[in-house]
Amino acid sequence: MDYLGAERKKAEFDVEDMKIVWAGSIHAHQLSDRISKLVANDPAFRKDDRTMLARKELFKNTLRKATYAWKLINELQLSEEEASKVRFYVDEPAFTDLHWGMFVPAIKGQGTDEQQKKWLSLSYKMKIIGCYAQTELGHGSNVQGLETTATFDPKTDEFIIDSPTLTSSKWWPGGLGKVSTHAVVYARLITGGQDYGVHGFIVQLRSLEDHNPLPGITVGDIGMKFGNGAYNTMDNGVLRFDHVRIPRDQMLMRVSQVTREGKFIESDVPRQLLYGTMVYVRKTIVMDASYALSKAVCIATRYSAVRRQFGSQNGGPETQVIDYKTQQSRLFPLLASAYAFRFVGEWLSWLYTDVTQRLQAKDYSTLPEAHACTAGLKSLTTTATADGIEECRKLCGGHGYLCTSGLPELYAVYVPACTYEGDNIVLMLQVARFLMKTVSQLGSGKQPVGTIAYMKRIEHLMQSHSDVQKPQDWLKPSSVLEAFEARAARMSVACAKNLSKFSNQEEGFAQLSADLVEAAVAHCQLIVVSKFIEKLQQDIPGNGVKQQLEVLSGVYSLFLLHKHQGDFLATGCITPKQASLANEQLRALYSKVRPNAISLVDSFNYTDHFLGSILGRYDGNVYPNLYEAAWKDPLNDSVVPDGYHDYIRPLLKQQLVPAKL
Amino acid sequence: MDYLGAERKKAEFDVEDMKIVWAGSIHAHQLSDRISKLVANDPAFRKDDRTMLARKELFKNTLRKATYAWKLINELQLSEEEASKVRFYVDEPAFTDLHWGMFVPAIKGQGTDEQQKKWLSLSYKMKIIGCYAQTELGHGSNVQGLETTATFDPKTDEFIIDSPTLTSSKWWPGGLGKVSTHAVVYARLITGGQDYGVHGFIVQLRSLEDHNPLPGITVGDIGMKFGNGAYNTMDNGVLRFDHVRIPRDQMLMRVSQVTREGKFIESDVPRQLLYGTMVYVRKTIVMDASYALSKAVCIATRYSAVRRQFGSQNGGPETQVIDYKTQQSRLFPLLASAYAFRFVGEWLSWLYTDVTQRLQAKDYSTLPEAHACTAGLKSLTTTATADGIEECRKLCGGHGYLCTSGLPELYAVYVPACTYEGDNIVLMLQVARFLMKTVSQLGSGKQPVGTIAYMKRIEHLMQSHSDVQKPQDWLKPSSVLEAFEARAARMSVACAKNLSKFSNQEEGFAQLSADLVEAAVAHCQLIVVSKFIEKLQQDIPGNGVKQQLEVLSGVYSLFLLHKHQGDFLATGCITPKQASLANEQLRALYSKVRPNAISLVDSFNYTDHFLGSILGRYDGNVYPNLYEAAWKDPLNDSVVPDGYHDYIRPLLKQQLVPAKL
Numbered sequence A, B: 001m002d003y004l005g006a007e008r009k010k011a012e013f014d015v016e017d018m019k020i021v022w023a024g025s026i027h028a029h030q031l032s033d034r035i036s037k038l039v040a041n042d043p044a045f046r047k048d049d050r051t052m053l054a055r056k057e058l059f060k061n062t063l064r065k066a067t068y069a070w071k072l073i074n075e076l077q078l079s080e081e082e083a084s085k086v087r088f089y090v091d092e093p094a095f096t097d098l099h100w101g102m103f104v105p106a107i108k109g110q111g112t113d114e115q116q117k118k119w120l121s122l123s124y125k126m127k128i129i130g131c132y133a134q135t136e137l138g139h140g141s142n143v144q145g146l147e148t149t150a151t152f153d154p155k156t157d158e159f160i161i162d163s164p165t166l167t168s169s170k171w172w173p174g175g176l177g178k179v180s181t182h183a184v185v186y187a188r189l190i191t192g193g194q195d196y197g198v199h200g201f202i203v204q205l206r207s208l209e210d211h212n213p214l215p216g217i218t219v220g221d222i223g224m225k226f227g228n229g230a231y232n233t234m235d236n237g238v239l240r241f242d243h244v245r246i247p248r249d250q251m252l253m254r255v256s257q258v259t260r261e262g263k264f265i266e267s268d269v270p271r272q273l274l275y276g277t278m279v280y281v282r283k284t285i286v287m288d289a290s291y292a293l294s295k296a297v298c299i300a301t302r303y304s305a306v307r308r309q310f311g312s313q314n315g316g317p318e319t320q321v322i323d324y325k326t327q328q329s330r331l332f333p334l335l336a337s338a339y340a341f342r343f344v345g346e347w348l349s350w351l352y353t354d355v356t357q358r359l360q361a362k363d364y365s366t367l368p369e370a371h372a373c374t375a376g377l378k379s380l381t382t383t384a385t386a387d388g389i390e391e392c393r394k395l396c397g398g399h400g401y402l403c404t405s406g407l408p409e410l411y412a413v414y415v416p417a418c419t420y421e422g423d424n425i426v427l428m429l430q431v432a433r434f435l436m437k438t439v440s441q442l443g444s445g446k447q448p449v450g451t452i453a454y455m456k457r458i459e460h461l462m463q464s465h466s467d468v469q470k471p472q473d474w475l476k477p478s479s480v481l482e483a484f485e486a487r488a489a490r491m492s493v494a495c496a497k498n499l500s501k502f503s504n505q506e507e508g509f510a511q512l513s514a515d516l517v518e519a520a521v522a523h524c525q526l527i528v529v530s531k532f533i534e535k536l537q538q539d540i541p542g543n544g545v546k547q548q549l550e551v552l553s554g555v556y557s558l559f560l561l562h563k564h565q566g567d568f569l570a571t572g573c574i575t576p577k578q579a580s581l582a583n584e585q586l587r588a589l590y591s592k593v594r595p596n597a598i599s600l601v602d603s604f605n606y607t608d609h610f611l612g613s614i615l616g617r618y619d620g621n622v623y624p625n626l627y628e629a630a631w632k633d634p635l636n637d638s639v640v641p642d643g644y645h646d647y648i649r650p651l652l653k654q655q656l657v658p659a660k661l
């Protein structure tokens, strides 16, 4: 029985068409659909027991799944694209993520052709398993401060990799703790007694015969992380080197080399090339944000339509909680955000192609902008997604706190995205630096490009007044864009003005950094708002599809405007009256989302397996399934619990003295 | 070695005196100090392994600790106050929390003298163990919608307790799943064929001889909840009744009774009496918020002083991350919030005494205000605390994601406080209702009392202008109060105006509920701000103590003002210029907090055991301890992991076909 059938009938658009928009293309939709069902229908990928397993069992089970998936990929002769979708839908962090997502790209990006030939062919067949060992116990954000050393020994033509201090222990790399045979290790290159800063080296860690760590290597897992199940399927590791020797040709030498004699040479390939990889990785993270948020939103939306509380009249059914405006005002902006992040991710794919082509043509002019933009979007989308998942969990009331809701694990497994690949605050400070540089160069003839191009119109933006006079005026993309551009520009200019009061710019930047982060956030929100609007300028086929997306785009921007109205008002971009009109329009948009809500989350096309949530079941049949699942908890193995005779009974019987305590 | 010694020397106030302020009195300080050390020094209460244990082991261990603690309490003949501190410092959710915190108070509040005599004497000795069974699978927030029935059978003078539907299964009660012998069960009272709404009944669930469920009772645990360790030490349970009979005198009959003949009588004791218990429970929750937040802040503050990243000059040490203004602007408001919540909690204790005395004198005039105020403060402080704990975790970068940081478990165990004892949004809507009622009665001669008394000055507040002209003006309590009062009053009045446009008030309330929640939040923030200011009007002894608290009070209010500047600007309470002056003053206050930060968290007087965090260690010796703790993870039991032969080796050796998968 489809408990949500009535909801589905309300939709004012064609769900099948929206699925294609969400996936990005017909091809992508068909691929996702096929692979997600393949995974969902294979009992080997069952994950409903994950949160109940103790660490060792959990981890062993992940090894099984990863190996089984690899077998499947080989047997079915899946393409690279298909294989990565298999890993995606298996939905369990594993060493393979780092092997494919960091080790292979690092070699591709930083290895010479020869190195690529050798190491990639081994990696592609998984004859070796690699990880990415950068962070140390004492250094994460400050990569230049890493302490591990790679000292060239000209006598033997080798590097000696060493961990000179406790804090130089590698700490955090995924896949390192128990599985990887190799790692790309970042270490300070020392040759001829001189320190040439941090470079990457391929180091074998474990024997390919018996998996024991090689001499001089101490390696293990760093222990339990946030949540049950979640990221504990991953063996984030600790690693110490005691003068481990590797051949010279295992330094990744695409951008700099050490010769047989120990001479350090910077190659003519510019370091900027490495930025390409960074844009790629961050694009993936933004995409992942939209997937994680959409999962949470799908669960909370379906359950909000199933859950009824209060408002029963004459013994009729109670009100679905999705009909409460407070519920809508918390949930629908997240639904809109999921779509917004999806489209900005799509745009980042375009940006990556663009950057790659420019790099090949040795055009480095757009790199600073692309770098700031991806850093900012990574920070913005991961923070909003982590917070959004928790909000979705709370939207499910008490039942959201149960692991069977899927939401606790989703949060715990997602939230480190705010920290890895750049701490979100540190990244926003980078954006702020770029903004201050842009402002300082205005009028110097250097034209701002890409997502910062609006700064060209700075004079206009500093003094413009919003033309909004009635709620519906806030539906005009031009009015929304103008307000967001003016806010971002004015916040940047205000910071720049305050900065100029300091004689020491670095000191000023440090003192004002909290304000600078706010300006950077305003800039990044503008990017997301504008990319959503740009998406709607494209041709989007499907009955009612574009109209729905227009509503969501409005919800996304007006929700942000309301949430940050302090910025808009303080900078005088809009008046209190206009802020209140925006809020009124926002409320009207929520009512438009309401009948389409279930179909908008159906459009993500997620299987029940992928969602992993009883509250988010497609059929809405929540209660009997919650009830049944409860009995599977290990505590229910026996009616009278372990510990009754030792503890509970002596307590009740007032016989504590002889009790074994 | 004390790595934080240099930090401690910087303090500009007397830490020992601040400890007394934090504890509330010399007596309370000495008691806390003694009991916390007693618990910390007893290896039976070790908790560092908690996040690694599988459910059954974890739970059994909790039974052991709870029983051991009870033994200790008896052997040492501890007072009730001391005993509750023991449970507090053991710091592990257990059935005893519900027994002492809900079962006993429910009987006290709702039982007749006779019932109290019988059941409390059993309970005080723990000859029976009780829980509080209200929530059902289908009903939480809407208590009046509960489905469990208690039908009076005049033939046998018994009630028949029954679960007529699946959704009427009791679901969530702590201590129910595996331990409780008894429960206070909320059920619809039916007598003479008529439904008299929800009442409480004492029901025995399990045999006192062998702990088996009594006939007609199905009971079990509802399964894993958010996080490892955390609330999984608690047996939240499911319970179904199949026509279970209990004697008539097990209905809690203080406010209403059923006679031998089955006649329902509302006693002359007014239902409002029950509000007293609610004020008590919520006061405790607000206190707990300050404890949980202060723990998180203590960990993040100490670690922020230990952690160094970037900014090394000439090979000197890097910058302590606590010196970054972004770190301060995230951390110090939380430090200030911990103190703010502590003081508002203290004030709530006074309120509880006041309410109790008034109830005894049959003065019910302040009850609606007290009820709204405690509902709002519960909502405000628990939301801020849950978010604050997560922020503290993120402030610790990657290492905050490790369970050994203590923060993941602290978050997971704390966050349901946003949901239980009233969903935080539902509570804010109650506050909003009270606000709208107050506004509508202004001018009717009915004088607003207590925390809403500022509404008496509504005419002034609607048109006042802040007199702030320079940053320091924001240090004047009167200027701060005036701004917060004006903002709260104007937001309420604006909502009331919008409401009046609706012909149907209920419909209007529903439509505007998101705005109403914002107005309620503004009102509740004002309460916390004003109680902090009132606290500072008292005599506070100790060198520099009061000065520090004044700084924190300023941080708390100006941080809120900055965060919600949209409200202040939209309502015209302050100008953009004044908002910017507030921000400037806030920045100056952060610099004043900085040298005192470590000592301000030392003043909480938490033992390392209670904190349960390597990052938050008193001695700051973080890295060697993180490193050592890692090796205790079960995955490190063997160098080569379980699963190597079955999965990793076949993968590496390309021998997947014969692998057992």
Ligand SMILES: Cc1cc2nc3c(=O)[nH]c(=O)nc-3n(C[C@H](O)[C@H](O)[C@H](O)COP(=O)(O)OP(=O)(O)OC[C@H]3O[C@@H](n4cnc5c(N)ncnc54)[C@H](O)[C@@H]3O)c2cc1C
Residues within 6 Å of the ligand: A098, A132, A133, A134, A135, A138, A139, A140, A141, A142, A171, A172, A173, A174, A231, A236, A416, A419, A420, A421, A422, A423, A425, A426, A429, B307, B309, B310, B321, B324, B325, B326, B327, B394, B395, B396, B397, B398, B399, B401
């Ligand atoms: C689940 C997970 C997986 C990971 N996987 C890998 C992996 O595979 N390989 C790998 O090498 N690493 C990995 N990491 C490590 C990760 O990259 C780092 O944790 C991350 O870069 C953050 O650095 P940190 O931990 O040193 O934080 P810190 O820099 O110590 O941050 C602590 C606080 O200081 C603040 N701060 C730091 N610098 C500044 C500044 N200049 N200005 C203002 N504030 C500042 C931060 O905002 C933060 O609040 C992983 C981490 C996690 C949690």
Ligand SMILES: Cc1cc2nc3c(=O)[nH]c(=O)nc-3n(C[C@H](O)[C@H](O)[C@H](O)COP(=O)(O)OP(=O)(O)OC[C@H]3O[C@@H](n4cnc5c(N)ncnc54)[C@H](O)[C@@H]3O)c2cc1C
Residues within 6 Å of the ligand: A307, A309, A310, A321, A324, A326, A327, A394, A395, A396, A397, A398, A399, A401, B098, B132, B133, B134, B135, B138, B139, B140, B141, B142, B171, B172, B173, B174, B231, B236, B416, B419, B420, B421, B422, B423, B425, B426, B429
């Ligand atoms: C860890 C934990 C321990 C607990 N312990 C106990 C216990 O010992 N005994 C016991 O009896 N219960 C217990 N509970 C249950 C708890 O009291 C309920 O979960 C709580 O009251 C919330 O109710 P709900 O789950 O029905 O949420 P719901 O009411 O279903 O909330 C779902 C969503 O609907 C929204 N909503 C609901 N009504 C309205 C409305 N009128 N207007 C606007 N929005 C609305 C909420 O804001 C929320 O977003 C516990 C719960 C937890 C998580």
